[in-house]
Amino acid sequence: MAARRLGSAGRGGLIARPGYDPRTMPSPDASSADLPEHVRKLVTEIEREIGEDAPDGHVRDGRDRGETAGDAAEAELTRPIVGHGSLHTPHGPVEEAVREILVEIGEDPDRQGLKGTPDRVHRMYAELTAGYHVDPDRLVNGAVFDVEYSEMVVVKDIPFYSLCEHHLLPFFGTAAVAYIPRGKVIGLSKIPRIVEMYARRLQVQERMTQQIADFLNDRLGPQGVGVVIEANHLCAVMRGIRKPGTVMTTSAVLGLFRSRDRTRAEFFSHLERRSPFE
Ligand SMILES: [Zn+2]
DSSP states (O other), rough: OEEEETTTTSSSSOOOTOOOOOOSOOOTTTTTTGSSSHHHHHHHHHHHHHBBBTTTOOOOOOOHHHHHHHEEEHHHHOOOOOSSGGGGOOSHHHHHHHHHHHHHHHHOOTTTTGHHHHHHHHHHHHHTTTGGGGOOOHHHTTTTEEEOSSOOEEEEEEEEEEEEEESOOOEEEEEEEEEOOEEEEEEETHHHHHHHHHSEEEOOOOHHHHHHHHHHHHHHHHEEEEEEEEEHHHHHHHTTTSTTTEEEEEEEEEEEEHHOHHHHHHHHHHHSSSSTTO
């Protein structure tokens, strides 16, 4: 049974808004067309619905992706990364740095199993941090609707994987996002994408929770927003600071979710209820 601990926010408490400032948020890279192909594809997948036209005019759908997934994955492994700045390869600064780490921990970076590791690590981190390149306007584009609905909308059990910025180790779990509209709703499928946009960055769980809440608040101007994230942190589990299986819970509540006990209680009761389909 997983032990739980409430994050600094506590129920109903508001986490300080560490560092959230739309002006300093990493802006979508003007040169995102120059991103390595595998990262650009990810960014596009987060920004757009499957089936929507991708920027290159290529229509993606599940079938298309299914047929070519194996080939594409194979191609990804062999295709050189093309990019700009520190993304240049082969033997760019990232690869050199990874080699140095391998040497430093007493490994031989030239032995067979490690030969491709600097390149793989570089590729992987570019993917795991692709969220920096997602354009929030493109993500939301066309999916905000005028609807006179003023009951709570809850999307829960949204899985995510992120990287703790203190150790560059994964933390992962689920997010629950709720809001009470004020004349505007957002397409349901966009909410997991918003989570993804913030998860694919170097993060601390508290900030990620707040960023998701702030984003919806800014875009929809709702009567209130609530976000709860539960996650396992490998930096804690693997390094033995906390007992394995410890789950950290953080919450961010705005508007009615903050000011009205009844609203908050309704939100938390949604989180306790199991899905009727289980
Ligand atoms: Zn950590």
